[in-house]
Amino acid sequence: MSDTGATALDASWGGGTSPFNVSWQKLMMWIFIITDALLFAGLLVAYGFVRVASPSWPDQNVAFDMNYITMMTFTLIASSWSMACAVSASSAGNKKHVTIFLWMTIIGGLFFLGMQVYEWSHFIHEGARLTSNPWGVQQFSTCFFVITGFHGMHVTTGVIILLVVAIRSALGKSTATGVENAGLYWHFVDLVWVFVFALFYLV
Amino acid sequence: MADHAESGKTVYLRYAKILGVLAFLTVTMIFIGESGMSQGPKAMLLLLGSSIKATLIVFYFMHLKFENFGLILTVLVGIFVTSFLMFVVPSYDAGQVLLRSLYK
Numbered sequence: 001m002s003d004t005g006a007t008a009l010d011a012s013w014g015g016g017t018s019p020f021n022v023s024w025q026k027l028m029m030w031i032f033i034i035t036d037a038l039l040f041a042g043l044l045v046a047y048g049f050v051r052v053a054s055p056s057w058p059d060q061n062v063a064f065d066m067n068y069i070t071m072m073t074f075t076l077i078a079s080s081w082s083m084a085c086a087v088s089a090s091s092a093g094n095k096k097h098v099t100i101f102l103w104m105t106i107i108g109g110l111f112f113l114g115m116q117v118y119e120w121s122h123f124i125h126e127g128a129r130l131t132s133n134p135w136g137v138q139q140f141s142t143c144f145f146v147i148t149g150f151h152g153m154h155v156t157t158g159v160i161i162l163l164v165v166a167i168r169s170a171l172g173k174s175t176a177t178g179v180e181n182a183g184l185y186w187h188f189v190d191l192v193w194v195f196v197f198a199l200f201y202l203v
Numbered sequence: 204m205a206d207h208a209e210s211g212k213t214v215y216l217r218y219a220k221i222l223g224v225l226a227f228l229t230v231t232m233i234f235i236g237e238s239g240m241s242q243g244p245k246a247m248l249l250l251l252g253s254s255i256k257a258t259l260i261v262f263y264f265m266h267l268k269f270e271n272f273g274l275i276l277t278v279l280v281g282i283f284v285t286s287f288l289m290f291v292v293p294s295y296d297a298g299q300v301l302l303r304s305l306y307k
Contacts, residue, residue, distance in 0.1 A: 020274040030274065034281030041285040048289075066233070073229055081222040084264040088214045097211060180266075187264045194256045195289065197229075198249040202236030 029181045033188045036154075040192050043147055044199055050139045051203070058135035060201055064119070072115045073197050076155075079108025080190040083162075083183045090179035095169065098179060102166040105186060109159040116152050120145075143200070151189070151196055158182075158189045221263045228256050250290060257282075 020027055051057060060066065086101035123144065127134040133141035165182045168174035232252045235245060261282070262268040267275055 020277070021271040022274060027274070030278055034278065034285075037281065037285045038288075041288040045288050061237075066237075070229070070233060074226065077222060077225050077229065080260065080264055081218050084218045084221075085215045087266070088218075089211060092211060094211055184265055187260055190264075191257050191260050194253050194260070198232060198236075198253040199246070202232060202249050203242065203246045 023177050025177055025181055026184070029184050033184060036188065037192075040150070040195070043150060044195060047143045047147060047199065050143060054137055054139060056137060058133075058137055058140050063123075063135055063140070064201060066201065068115070068119065069197070069201050072112055072119075073193065075108055075112045075115070076190050076193050079105045079112070080187055082108065083186045087180050087183040090169075090174075090176045093176075095172075098169050098174075099166065102162060102169060102179070106159060106162045106166060109155055109162065109186075113152065113155055113159065116148065116155070120148075147196055147200060151192055154189050154192065158186050161185060218264070221259055225256055225259060228252055254286065 022030075082101045082104040086098050086105060089095075089097035089101060123141070128141040128144070130142055130145050132138060135141075161182050165174055165179055169179065232249055235248050235252070238245070240248075261278070267278060
């Protein structure tokens, strides 16, 4: 390697510098997101195998209220918008806007969770269990509870993180990086729902 | 971030436009889902729609577009592996449906 090449390599990888030009917290968040995406991809691929292997599958329009699910989807997408605005406001140092947009996102998240609780209770009330359901295909309810349950758990975690960030922000303790990392996680939760909605409710 | 210099309202409006595109894609996907199309091609179209939505979220809402090229490349490798996993099963199903329709 030439001297110039070695110098350039040392400048990036010699320690004490960030080759990606981002904070370590943000880099770790991205790595976490990639690994978590693989986890959800595994779940959805497993669901795909089950769908292909099953001779029949219940009609989603019969099992779910699609207008309701669409509303859930729009709620999550809208909360992603408010989160993106909160991150922008935070990097611009506009504390008032950060607080407003963070709380809008939290309310969106809580609204989504409330709707999911109602959907689950309705589904259970109709006789669906983890290993059985009235629609005849056992794996249908298993996939439903595991995939939406896992996603719901992520939304719950996201809401808790946002609450902590909002409180810290109100106290003047939160940094722009903190808000940005919380935002990355929240957008990821929305991203996962995009695929869950398409593959589980629409196919 | 690149949007530091822009005014708050401009940035919020830009995000609102992305939100509009996401909403439009969602409605289009619902129409595709409700159509009488066979399962394989429908799954492929819905996955394509989801991938476009995911790209918009990752590049604009998550600001990946404005990050260091090394980070973009690292994340893209992860996205590629994830997408590959998610496309394999539906494409197999779509291929089966296509072959059946060709040799009917």
